Amino acid sequence: MKVTMxxxxxxxxxxxxxRTLLSTFLRETLGLTGTHVGCDTSQCGACVVHVDGKDVxxxxxxxxxxxxxxxxxIEGQAAPDGxxxxxxxxxxxxxxxxxxxxxxxxxxxxAALLRDNPTPTEAEVREYLEGxxxxxxxxxxxxxxxxxxxxxxxxAVAAE
Amino acid sequence: xxxDGGIGAxxxxxxxxxxxxxxxxxxxxxNVNGQTYAWFVRSDVAHGxxxxxxxxxxxxxxxVLKVFTSAxxxxxxxxxxxxxVTDRHGQPMQEPKHPILAEGKVRHVGxxxxxxxxxxxEQARDAAEAVxxxxxxxxxxxxxxxxxxxxxxxxxxxxxxxxxxxxxxxEENKEAVDEAIKSAAHVxxxxxxNNRLVANPMEPRVAVADYNRATGxxxxxxxxxxxxxxxxxxxxxxxxxxxxxxxxxAPDVGGGxxxxxxxxxxxxxxxxxxxxxxxxxKWTSTRSEAFISDAHGRDHKTKIELALDENHMFTAVRTDTxxxxxxxxxxxxxxIPTWLHGTLMAGNYKTPVVYVNVKAVxxxxxxxxxxxxxxxxxxxxxxxxxxxxxxxxLGVDPAELRRKNFIKPEEFPYDTPVAVTYDTGNYHxxxxxxxxxxxxxxxxxxxxxxxxRGKLRGYGLAHFIEACGIAPSNLVGQLGAxxxxxxxxxxxxxxxxxxxxMTGSHSHGQGHETxxxxxxxxxxxxxxxxxxxxxxxxxxxxxxxxxxxxxSIAVGGSAMVRATEKIINKAKKIAAHLMEASESDIELKxxxxxxxxxxxxxxxxxxxxxxxxxxxxxxxxxxxxxEETAFYDPSNFTYPSGAYVCEVEVDPETGKVEVLGFTAADxxxxxxxxxxxxxxxxxxxxxxxxxxxxxxxxxxxxGQLLSASYMDYTMPRADDMPMFDVDHSCQTPCTHxxxxxxxxxxxxxIGSPPAVVNAVIDALHRxxxxxxxxxxxxxxxxxVWAAMNS
Numbered sequence: 001m002k003v004t005m006x007x008x009x010x011x012x013x014x015x016x017x018x019r020t021l022l023s024t025f026l027r028e029t030l031g032l033t034g035t036h037v038g039c040d041t042s043q044c045g046a047c048v049v050h051v052d053g054k055d056v057x058x059x060x061x062x063x064x065x066x067x068x069x070x071x072x073x074i075e076g077q078a079a080p081d082g083x084x085x086x087x088x089x090x091x092x093x094x095x096x097x098x099x100x101x102x103x104x105x106x107x108x109x110x111a112a113l114l115r116d117n118p119t120p121t122e123a124e125v126r127e128y129l130e131g132x133x134x135x136x137x138x139x140x141x142x143x144x145x146x147x148x149x150x151x152x153x154x155x156a157v158a159a160e
Numbered sequence: 161x162x163x164d165g166g167i168g169a170x171x172x173x174x175x176x177x178x179x180x181x182x183x184x185x186x187x188x189x190x191n192v193n194g195q196t197y198a199w200f201v202r203s204d205v206a207h208g209x210x211x212x213x214x215x216x217x218x219x220x221x222x223x224v225l226k227v228f229t230s231a232x233x234x235x236x237x238x239x240x241x242x243x244x245v246t247d248r249h250g251q252p253m254q255e256p257k258h259p260i261l262a263e264g265k266v267r268h269v270g271x272x273x274x275x276x277x278x279x280x281x282e283q284a285r286d287a288a289e290a291v292x293x294x295x296x297x298x299x300x301x302x303x304x305x306x307x308x309x310x311x312x313x314x315x316x317x318x319x320x321x322x323x324x325x326x327x328x329x330x331e332e333n334k335e336a337v338d339e340a341i342k343s344a345a346h347v348x349x350x351x352x353x354n355n356r357l358v359a360n361p362m363e364p365r366v367a368v369a370d371y372n373r374a375t376g377x378x379x380x381x382x383x384x385x386x387x388x389x390x391x392x393x394x395x396x397x398x399x400x401x402x403x404x405x406x407x408x409x410a411p412d413v414g415g416g417x418x419x420x421x422x423x424x425x426x427x428x429x430x431x432x433x434x435x436x437x438x439x440x441x442k443w444t445s446t447r448s449e450a451f452i453s454d455a456h457g458r459d460h461k462t463k464i465e466l467a468l469d470e471n472h473m474f475t476a477v478r479t480d481t482x483x484x485x486x487x488x489x490x491x492x493x494x495x496i497p498t499w500l501h502g503t504l505m506a507g508n509y510k511t512p513v514v515y516v517n518v519k520a521v522x523x524x525x526x527x528x529x530x531x532x533x534x535x536x537x538x539x540x541x542x543x544x545x546x547x548x549x550x551x552x553x554l555g556v557d558p559a560e561l562r563r564k565n566f567i568k569p570e571e572f573p574y575d576t577p578v579a580v581t582y583d584t585g586n587y588h589x590x591x592x593x594x595x596x597x598x599x600x601x602x603x604x605x606x607x608x609x610x611x612x613r614g615k616l617r618g619y620g621l622a623h624f625i626e627a628c629g630i631a632p633s634n635l636v637g638q639l640g641a642x643x644x645x646x647x648x649x650x651x652x653x654x655x656x657x658x659x660x661x662m663t664g665s666h667s668h669g670q671g672h673e674t675x676x677x678x679x680x681x682x683x684x685x686x687x688x689x690x691x692x693x694x695x696x697x698x699x700x701x702x703x704x705x706x707x708x709x710x711x712s713i714a715v716g717g718s719a720m721v722r723a724t725e726k727i728i729n730k731a732k733k734i735a736a737h738l739m740e741a742s743e744s745d746i747e748l749k750x751x752x753x754x755x756x757x758x759x760x761x762x763x764x765x766x767x768x769x770x771x772x773x774x775x776x777x778x779x780x781x782x783x784x785x786x787e788e789t790a791f792y793d794p795s796n797f798t799y800p801s802g803a804y805v806c807e808v809e810v811d812p813e814t815g816k817v818e819v820l821g822f823t824a825a826d827x828x829x830x831x832x833x834x835x836x837x838x839x840x841x842x843x844x845x846x847x848x849x850x851x852x853x854x855x856x857x858x859x860x861x862x863g864q865l866l867s868a869s870y871m872d873y874t875m876p877r878a879d880d881m882p883m884f885d886v887d888h889s890c891q892t893p894c895t896h897x898x899x900x901x902x903x904x905x906x907x908x909x910i911g912s913p914p915a916v917v918n919a920v921i922d923a924l925h926r927x928x929x930x931x932x933x934x935x936x937x938x939x940x941x942x943x944v945w946a947a948m949n950s
Contacts (some may be wrong), residue, residue, distance in 0.1 A: 027189075033182070034181070034183065036363070038362045039870050040447050043869075044362060074180075077181065084177070084180060088180040092180060095836070095839045097180065098671070098839060099179075099362065099668055100176070100184050100414065102362045125878070126878040126881075129879075130878065130879055133875050133877065134362065135415050135417070135847070138844075140842040140883055141839060142878070143878065157170055157835045
């Protein structure tokens with residue numbers, strides 16, 4: 001079947017089977033490989049995107065379910081000239097990523113958190129990220145990056 | 161003052177930009193024109209005889225190009241093992257064949273038996289369901305001690321038993337150790353398990369192979385920490401493809417932690433299959449497959465005895481370890497419980513004699529190999545646990561017991577009784593730092609506060625040493641390594657002064673593209689942004705051994721320094737010519753070559769331009785161009801060390817443990833990028849806390865892995881972790897590499913598990929549960945509660 005959705009502000013149409021997941025559709029059909037797939041049990045959160053403004057694991061939706069929706073992915077987060085948005089910049093400034101594989105999902109989850117809760121506590125950040133697994137950072141600098149992106153005071157990046 | 165560039169600066173990572181914008185290029189992002197898809201049919205039983213494989217129904221299905229079985233690999237070799245251990249009696253280990261697809265028997269759940277190659281992934285997957293396996297199930301061998309009993313079923317029928325090797329180290333010290341233990345004033349004994357773990361980098365493994373029939377060239381894109389090693393092992397030992405016809409590319413790789421070092425059957429499969437079907441072939445692991453096909457880590461059972469004299473000085477250590485190899489020998493598996501474990505059993509201490517016995521055992525489980533730390537966490541865990549137990553039994557302060565047995569700062573270089581020589585260290589300094597950072601003196605007051613809230617507070621200390629940058633190659637060759645352990649770098653200076661460094665090291669999260677550039681920038685005195693780091697492609701990097709064992713900056717960084725030194729030496733000759741001065745008078749500072757004692761100078765860019773536009777150039781003395789390669793083979797390991805402290809609260813009602821704080825005081829020698837170093841420690845500590853509290857592989861009696869998904873295997877999540885307090889200000893630079901660096905990648909995972917468990921035991925003793933001597937990892941609420949109520 002043909003599925004049409006608005007992805008990062010552009011109308012995109014592609015073929016999908018009934019069983020095609022949104023994550024597969026984005027990666028394989030639309031070539032938006034920034035959305036990553038790290039598991040097959042909807043646990044890791046590397047595939048988080050926004051559908052009609054809500055953060056979802058794109059492996060938990062069929063592409064066909066997203067007909068007519070507005071989808072936002074990591075590719076649409078920076079300005080067209082490549083300037084990072086506030087959350088992305090905080091992740092770089094606070095070393096909130098290492099291998100980068102979980103990062104798209106982390107950034108998309110963080111954006112949803114800060115939209116609903118502009119100044120979260122550390123505990124609220126950690127709780128919100130329960131569905132996003134990172135194996136590299138121990139979460140320390142991800143949490144700091146999100147707190148910094150929310151405009152809260154966070155100490156400098158490294159003891160020097 | 162923070163530096164704004166070069167060595168010692170927390171330069172922001174340049175690689176972050178592509179990862180933050182979705183522009184990374186991971187292996188699964190690579191699609192080759194005309195590609196087909198592979199789906200493996202894996203054994204769902206742990207042990208069995210293959211009577212037959214009926215592929216006819218699958219082969220008749222839409223889109224199926226071919227269904228492969230072991231018959232299609234008769235001319236291929238087995239997956240090779242890269243390290244041959246020699247046993248106590250001078251005999252080589254037992255080394256069974258590891259076929260690409262199972263031959264005759266299946267030996268673990270997940271063992272690949274057949275593979276479908278089809279036009280689409282869905283077609284391959286559907287057809288795989290139609291492959292009929294006729295397997296007679298055999299009794300599986302799971303428990304290591306039972307596997308060694310007379311009459312136990314054999315994992316490999318052609319071997320004499322399930323014993324891979326029985327290794328003793330140092331064999332000549334055995335009698336002295338036995339004697340010291342017999343005559344000791346105190347002997348403290350502990351039996352413990354180092355739990356089996358799955359590395360779980362967030363990116364599952366992927367392999368895409370593309371054979372070009374016109375040229376006979378193969379290209380393999382794969383999720384590897386060491387593409388040259390894969391090219392060598394697969395080309396030379398498995399598929400007989402000469403290296404000049406085989407290009408291996410490991411592009412952006414989403415974490416490794418050891419599990420992406422090894423040459424896996426799936427890589428050889430897609431490479432061979434691409435030629436057979438004459439199309440590119442892609443395989444992407446699911447997470448469920450990763451749990452049963454990525455090499456696991458740890459899985460040791462150990463009895464350790466620590467002997468002390470009447471003054472509480474350690475007089476001997478004796479250990480008896482069973483190490484699980486799984487069903488086949490993964491690439492470096494035999495070296496982990498031996499040379500990466502036994503050589504660390506002196507720890508930070510002056511124990512005069514040590515004897516380590518290791519029996520490596522085949523079982524019907526997924527192969528086990530290096531996982532972050534690899535052998536060194538196992539060594540540290542047993543030693544630091546038994547020392548804590550000794551302190552408790554003797555009624556002395558655990559910090560003081562360690563301190564009095566430490567090698568003293570003035571005693572370096574120090575020859576241990578386990579064959580290694582520590583070049584530098586200051587364990588007193590790191591211990592003092594950790595105690596100061598954690599307000600050790602104020603702990604009793606905090607414990608009282610916890611008690612008032614009905615909680616049991618515990619303080620756990622561990623000190624560790626590790627050996628990184630395993631080398632030199634001639635030594636590791638004597639120890640059984642079938643590879644060298646040098647590293648390489650080529651430094652290519654361009655005409656207008658920009659530099660491309662091609663390194664054999666591989667970055668899969670470590671940030672080499674930033675930190676390696678900092679080193680070269682510092683040496684020449686130019687902006688970091690003038691330097692680009694290339695890695696991961698055998699087509700454009702010199703033969704290198706890749707990244708693992710915290711070796712990249714110590715070995716790969718040193719190769720880069722040597723190559724850059726050659727560049728600078730040649731550039732000085734050119735500068736001398738341009739300024740009509742003597743070469744010995746030329747100085748390089750801040751990117752300017754000057755003649756000592758004069759105001760004459762030429763800029764870096766003037767010299768590089770002269771090298772490539774050699775109009776005014778000493779052509780009779782030196783060649784044009786500015787490009788140099790170096791291979792660096794270290795003379796010794798490096799020995800990072802540190803003191804780690806974990807503070808916990810245990811709920812005596814439920815057994816739930818909460819980590820209140822975790823502190824790491826490390827000595828990594830000199831540090832290139834403090835921000836990156838601290839990030840490495842954070843990640844390592846999180847994995848160590850994960851091992852200590854959450855993660856575990858559980859097999860049932862049939863050999864089914866029960867913890868085979870993120871629903872069942874407890875990965876540390878954000879709300880499981882505290883903020884970490886890390887410090888690397890205690891620095892005793894390495895004396896035998898040019899940067900004075902030691903490596904930081906694994907430290908966190910090595911020092912943290914004993915700190916956590918020591919803290920839990922301390923909390924229980926303070927709460928009056930003085931009969932609890934030990935709880936095996938992971939210290940789950942159920943285990944803690946059971947220990948309190950036993």
